Amino acid sequence: MLSLSAFTRRFLADPTAIGAFIVVAALVAMAVLAPWIAPHDPYDPLQIDIMDSEMPPSWMPGGEERFLLGTDPQGRGVLSTIMHGTGISLLIGIGAVIVQAFIGVSLGLISGYRGGWIDSFLMRLADIQMSLSTLMLAIISLAVFSAAFGPEAYAQYAIFFLILVIGVAEWPRYARTVRASVLAEKKKEYVDAARIIGLAPRIIMRRHILPNTLTPVLVISTIQVAEAIVTEAALSFLGLGMPVNRPSLGSLIRSGFEFIFSGSWWITLFPAIVLILLILSINLLGDWLRDTLNPKLRRGED
Amino acid sequence: MHILAFLIRRSAQAVIVMLVISVIGFSIQDQLGDPLRELVGQSVSEAERDAMRDRMGLNDPFWVQYFRFLGNAVHGDLGNSYFFKKPALDVILAKFPATFELVIGATLIFVSISIPAGVYCAINPRSLLARAIMGGSIIGISVPIFLTAIFLIWIFAVELGWMPSYGRGETVTLPWGWPTGFLTRDGLAHLVLPSISLASIMLPLFVRLIRAEMMETLGTEYVRFAWAKGLTARRVWFVHAFRNTLLPVVTVGGMQIGTLIAYTILTETVFQWPGMGFLFLEAVNRVDTPLIIAYIIVVGLIFVVVNTIVDLVYTLINPMVKLPGAQG
Numbered sequence: 001m002l003s004l005s006a007f008t009r010r011f012l013a014d015p016t017a018i019g020a021f022i023v024v025a026a027l028v029a030m031a032v033l034a035p036w037i038a039p040h041d042p043y044d045p046l047q048i049d050i051m052d053s054e055m056p057p058s059w060m061p062g063g064e065e066r067f068l069l070g071t072d073p074q075g076r077g078v079l080s081t082i083m084h085g086t087g088i089s090l091l092i093g094i095g096a097v098i099v100q101a102f103i104g105v106s107l108g109l110i111s112g113y114r115g116g117w118i119d120s121f122l123m124r125l126a127d128i129q130m131s132l133s134t135l136m137l138a139i140i141s142l143a144v145f146s147a148a149f150g151p152e153a154y155a156q157y158a159i160f161f162l163i164l165v166i167g168v169a170e171w172p173r174y175a176r177t178v179r180a181s182v183l184a185e186k187k188k189e190y191v192d193a194a195r196i197i198g199l200a201p202r203i204i205m206r207r208h209i210l211p212n213t214l215t216p217v218l219v220i221s222t223i224q225v226a227e228a229i230v231t232e233a234a235l236s237f238l239g240l241g242m243p244v245n246r247p248s249l250g251s252l253i254r255s256g257f258e259f260i261f262s263g264s265w266w267i268t269l270f271p272a273i274v275l276i277l278l279i280l281s282i283n284l285l286g287d288w289l290r291d292t293l294n295p296k297l298r299r300g301e302d
Numbered sequence: 303m304h305i306l307a308f309l310i311r312r313s314a315q316a317v318i319v320m321l322v323i324s325v326i327g328f329s330i331q332d333q334l335g336d337p338l339r340e341l342v343g344q345s346v347s348e349a350e351r352d353a354m355r356d357r358m359g360l361n362d363p364f365w366v367q368y369f370r371f372l373g374n375a376v377h378g379d380l381g382n383s384y385f386f387k388k389p390a391l392d393v394i395l396a397k398f399p400a401t402f403e404l405v406i407g408a409t410l411i412f413v414s415i416s417i418p419a420g421v422y423c424a425i426n427p428r429s430l431l432a433r434a435i436m437g438g439s440i441i442g443i444s445v446p447i448f449l450t451a452i453f454l455i456w457i458f459a460v461e462l463g464w465m466p467s468y469g470r471g472e473t474v475t476l477p478w479g480w481p482t483g484f485l486t487r488d489g490l491a492h493l494v495l496p497s498i499s500l501a502s503i504m505l506p507l508f509v510r511l512i513r514a515e516m517m518e519t520l521g522t523e524y525v526r527f528a529w530a531k532g533l534t535a536r537r538v539w540f541v542h543a544f545r546n547t548l549l550p551v552v553t554v555g556g557m558q559i560g561t562l563i564a565y566t567i568l569t570e571t572v573f574q575w576p577g578m579g580f581l582f583l584e585a586v587n588r589v590d591t592p593l594i595i596a597y598i599i600v601v602g603l604i605f606v607v608v609n610t611i612v613d614l615v616y617t618l619i620n621p622m623v624k625l626p627g628a629q630g
Contacts, residue, residue: 128319131609133560139567140598143586144330147594230446234568237448238583253449257572260456261467268456272449280444287440 010292020284027278031087038080039066043246048075054264070266072252073259074244081252082271086278088248092162093229097221099167100228104174105217109205111175112182123179126172134169135231141165142240155243162241166228177220181213219293222286226279233275249275308617316606321372323602327595328371331381332364380599381592385585390596394578398600399480400470401566401577407497412505420512421547424520425539427513435509442506447565451499451572458495466492468574496573503565504558511554515547549616556612563601 011017030037042048053075055067069078111122129137145161146154154161185191186209194204229249235241236250237257244255249271256267355361362370374380383390423432459467471492473481483489519525520543528542567579574580578597585593 131557131560132605133558133564135564136560136601139564143582143594147586147589147591226444233446234448237446238568238571239587253452257452260452260460263460265456268452272452276445276449279446280441283440283444 007292011288014288016284017288020281020288023277023281024285027086027274027281028090030083031090034080034083034087038077038083039068040077040080042076042081042084054259054267056264057266069270070264072256072267073264078266078270081247082249082274085247085249085252085271086274088159088242088246089229089232089250089275089278092159092166092232092242092248093225095163096166096170096228096232097224099163100170100224101174101217101221103168104171105178105210105213107171108175108178109182109210109213112179113186113201113205113209119179122175126175129169130172134166134227135234137169138165138231138235139238139240141169142235146240155246158242158246162232162235166231170224170228173220173224174217177216178213181216182209185209185212215293219286219290222282222289226282226286229275229282230279249278305617309614312610312613316610319606320602323599324372324375325368327375327598328368330598331371331591331595332367375599380596383585383593383596384590385588385593390592391600393593394581394596394600397576397578397581399482400575401570401579403483403493404496404500404566404569404575404577405562407493408500408504411497411501412508415501416505416508416512420509421516421539421544423509423513424516427517436513439506439509442502445502447499447503448568448572450502451496451569454495454499455572465495467495470576496569496575499572500562500565500569504562507558508551508555512547512551515550516543519543519546553612553616556608559605559608563605 011021035041040048053071053073055064055071057068057070057078060070067077067079069082071077072081107122111119142161142165145165149157191204191208194208199208232241232248233250233253236248237254239254242248242251244251247255252271253268253275256264256271259265259267360367378391380390382388383393386393419435423435426432454465455467458465466488469492470483470489472486472488473483474485474489475481483493525538525543528538533542563579566577567582569575570577570580571583578600582594582597584590585597
């Protein structure tokens, strides 16, 4: 483990980490403050005028001061929709990771501590689920949900479905990470001591072993948020995610895509740049965190 | 003997996975599809409907209906597509060649680039080019596949007009009824952008994988021994080290089939490529339940078959792999 001051020192010595952190912090601040700083409210029908649709960015001929990055086909300012959309993307990304971590850490603890058939069963299930791939599982489950609920009801609760599906689909990554550290911790004396004084397995798992497995959980969480955001964007792009009237970055790109052919590139390009910046800087930050906190844990090795 | 036991065990596992998939497929049908609504109009009375329901076995218990579904599925009967009014399996399989050729195109691209790039990065990890490749790979991982596809269309199809932006172009039908785009100029031109998109997402993954495996092999005893024998660098790298890198790369690569299929859905959607993934999304929008289920089962089968073959190849080639009994 690293002391806080050593951690800060290493962080300040790495320009990539600082840059990535600044970008993430700026985007998060932009998303959180969107209701106050966005020039328009894209959810307020009174502020949307269809006459404003498909206007180019303000520096191009035909653009207007009011809409810095132009407008989309419905007449909403691209800048405002991006600000709000980033928030929805982040909300789903972080929400899904909380679900993943909760399920994965619990099952990983049980799997590692109990061993035996529970362990074999859970790990086999994890293997199969991982090889099916998150995106595939998510596409199929959401396709079934949207067919079952009908498009209207589905669009209303899309945010919960997305968090739930991306959360459930990725539990194996946490379970494996936690299980590996539990197996290492279980052999140590403090666990024997706890068992000898007669503590219940539940208490030993939660109070004694769990705190010692949290570093790798923290390390993978950063990259998991980036992956959850990509997955959400892909699902929304396919039309299985957030609806057009409450768009995430993915659904903004979806609604702008067909207008590329008529030359209105700004509707797609700006949300795309924000999405890439967000994912790239979270990934860079995650890679840095992994190298700093736990040089042994490598991405793709699990 | 061991191989036979392994084969039986692995096939049993494949069958179990397929059974689970079929239960899921059937429950979807049970929840979503009311076959009666598709067959009769509003004018039929409630009593008549009930009688028809009974005759069609729709009031039977879940398991009875499931086994009927399974029996039909084994014979290749997955019901008729509501939209196409044709057997769902035939509709899906007619789109298989398009998806398959897209995957082949992408594989050709990423294999021919990732092997030299990964090997180079492992041999010269500190060189400027290797760092640039590794830095590029993290950017590559961070750009979602549908954005790569959109950017390619925007630049090469819309702005420059060099490449077609959608569809498969002209195809030639091979004697066994397989329409191929590989034999016409137009077909090949249509294949370029979708293949690059699909390859772009697999490429960074494989560069990193090959680099990591190759570096590990370069640190082993037998490679050091090969150096000590005074073999040329070329021989050590390519005959001793690289060959042993291939095995884990093929295995991990084979395991990516689920991811690859998911990415074909995205690529096909952007390019309106008339493959299975594009068809599946259309089926979802039309709530064409038999077609949705047929897709899930066909994809599940492809997935299980590929995984079993990869496992088997791995077992046959690598004498060190643990056979059943020792933690399968």
